[in-house]
Amino acid sequence: MSHRIKIKALLTGELTGTEVTVKGWVRAFRQNRFIALNDGSTNNNIQIVVDFENTDPALLKRITFGAAISVIGEMVPSLGSGQKVEVNATTIEILGDCDPEEFPLQPKKQTLEFLREKAHLRFRTSTFGSIFRLRNTLAFAVHKFFNEKGFVYLHTPIITASDAEGAGEMFRVTTFDAQKPPLNDAGEVDYKQDFFGKATNLTVSGQLEGELGAMALSDIYTFGPTFRAENSNTTRHLAEFWMIEPEMAFYDLNDNMDLAEEMLKYLIAYALEHNREDIEFLTQRLLDEEKQKPQAERSEMTLLDKLQFCLDNDFQRLTYTEAIEILKDSNHNKKKKFQYLIEGWGADLQSEHERYLVEKHFKKPVILTDYPKDIKSFYMRLNEDDKTVRAMDILFPGIGEIIGGSQREERYDKLTQRMDEMGVPKDELWWYLDTRRFGACEHAGFGLGFERLVLFVTGMGNIRDVIPFPRAPKTAEF
Ligand code: ATP
Ligand code: MN
Numbered sequence: 221m222s223h224r225i226k227i228k229a230l231l232t233g234e235l236t237g238t239e240v241t242v243k244g245w246v247r248a249f250r251q252n253r254f255i256a257l258n259d260g261s262t263n264n265n266i267q268i269v270v271d272f273e274n275t276d277p278a279l280l281k282r283i284t285f286g287a288a289i290s291v292i293g294e295m296v297p298s299l300g301s302g303q304k305v306e307v308n309a310t311t312i313e314i315l316g317d318c319d320p321e322e323f324p325l326q327p328k329k330q331t332l333e334f335l336r337e338k339a340h341l342r343f344r345t346s347t348f349g350s351i352f353r354l355r356n357t358l359a360f361a362v363h364k365f366f367n368e369k370g371f372v373y374l375h376t377p378i379i380t381a382s383d384a385e386g387a388g389e390m391f392r393v394t395t396f397d398a399q400k401p402p403l404n405d406a407g408e409v410d411y412k413q414d415f416f417g418k419a420t421n422l423t424v425s426g427q428l429e430g431e432l433g434a435m436a437l438s439d440i441y442t443f444g445p446t447f448r449a450e451n452s453n454t455t456r457h458l459a460e461f462w463m464i465e466p467e468m469a470f471y472d473l474n475d476n477m478d479l480a481e482e483m484l485k486y487l488i489a490y491a492l493e494h495n496r497e498d499i500e501f502l503t504q505r506l507l508d509e510e511k512q513k514p515q516a517e518r519s520e521m522t523l524l525d526k527l528q529f530c531l532d533n534d535f536q537r538l539t540y541t542e543a544i545e546i547l548k549d550s551n552h553n554k555k556k557k558f559q560y561l562i563e564g565w566g567a568d569l570q571s572e573h574e575r576y577l578v579e580k581h582f583k584k585p586v587i588l589t590d591y592p593k594d595i596k597s598f599y600m601r602l603n604e605d606d607k608t609v610r611a612m613d614i615l616f617p618g619i620g621e622i623i624g625g626s627q628r629e630e631r632y633d634k635l636t637q638r639m640d641e642m643g644v645p646k647d648e649l650w651w652y653l654d655t656r657r658f659g660a661c662e663h664a665g666f667g668l669g670f671e672r673l674v675l676f677v678t679g680m681g682n683i684r685d686v687i688p689f690p691r692a693p694k695t696a697e698f
């Protein structure tokens with residue numbers, strides 16, 4: 221039999237008693253007899269039993285950690301205690317040698333920092349195998365969730381000419397020679413001569429275009445790459461990340477929150493159901509990591525508990541104003557334990573405040589609504605009080621903001637007034653304003669940072685470890 225069977229399928233034991241072909245990379249080779257082989261279909265290895273007395277010693281020497289091999293043999297019940305089944309090899313072929321002297325990975329625990337520098341090889345570790353299988357499952361589940369609800373997947377542009385939302389955080393896209401771009405009479409760079417005939421950037425969000433789609437298709441979502449040139453070297457920011465942005469006609473803020481909460485729970489439940497082994501592996505990884513920490517700093521819940529807890533509890537919903545009261549009166553604030561103290565209403569919340577609300581005060585996911593208009597975007601719907609807007613941020617334990625959204629301002633007059641007040645160029649966004657002129661209606665939407673979701677579900681601590689090849693300040697290798 222020459223057809224290769226994946227290890228995940230072999231480990232079910234259904235093929236016991238038959239001859240199989242299996243291919244993969246060597247994770248371990250003990251006593252010249254037992255190979256642990258992995259092909260990425262699962263974190264579990266299949267054990268290959270080698271008849272070393274009848275195998276060429278030159279071949280045995282080439283079965284090294286990292287080598288790619290092909291094995292033909294019989295699936296049999298295992299005599300050992302570690303596994304149900306194993307393969308008794310009859311033929312072993314080396315597909316690709318791996319010199320242990322040269323290979324950067326070692327068959328032992330290596331730090332995440334080290335592996336980040338070897339991002340081209342880190343897929344071969346158990347931790348990153350689990351992370352990227354989970355990432356895949358979550359991406360699939362996003363499409364499944366929206367598809368089941370009749371949403372239209374809309375591709376919004378990656379190159380955009382509007383920088384209304386970007387506020388200086390955008391990457392310019394140009395074909396100009398950086399050394400000598402053409403200048404106009406005023407001595408400024410003349411973008412009229414550039415490829416698109418105007419200055420263009422990489423998108424920071426597909427929302428504005430998404431709204432255009434929702435004004436005809438009712439419910440749309442985008443799921444694509446997003447770029448922000450913010451120089452924030454945090455464990456939660458990337459310069460290139462993936463965002464999911466649904467936009468729904470005839471939705472108000474409550475409908476928006478309901479959908480967001482239902483979606484997050486659906487995605488977490490889907491991962492628990494389909495990648496249980498990976499989550500269990502990462503739960504154990506976290507427990508091992510936490511053993512190094514003093515008792516007081518360890519998490520109260522394991523990763524598995526945390527995910528289940530999220531499914532079992534309603535998210536706490538409250539207004540920004542209520543949150544400020546809680547924060548202001550907290551012992552944390554009084555004892556000056558926040559880096560940024562909460563003085564009063566109007567302040568933007570820092571991630572330390574968001575995490576205090578979620579992790580210390582409510583001890584569950586929180587949805588904050590009705591923020592001061594001055595700290596939110598121009599397109600959010602103004603409340604009766606004229607001071608707050610129909611915004612909602614969803615805050616998660618260990619992450620802080622995972623979703624940012626709002627009911628959109630559909631009233632032409634109010635919208636243009638806010639644009640004027642905030643210095644947003646109306647002429648550039650004429651097409652956006654047209655939706656408020658022709659058949660405008662109540663609508664809402666939000667943005668979920670995909671990597672923040674993957675961070676939460678994998679329990680990893682750094683966003684650079686949940687995207688295959690991270691882009692961040694001074695980081696664009698691979
Ligand atoms: P933050 O305050 O954390 O920087 P934001 O207010 O800039 O977030 P939004 O503009 O509302 O975020 O974007 C929507 C979502 O996109 C956020 O809730 C977050 O999940 C994600 N996100 C935003 N910026 C980044 C980034 N630089 N890297 C990864 N994800 C991000
Ligand atoms: Mn930001």
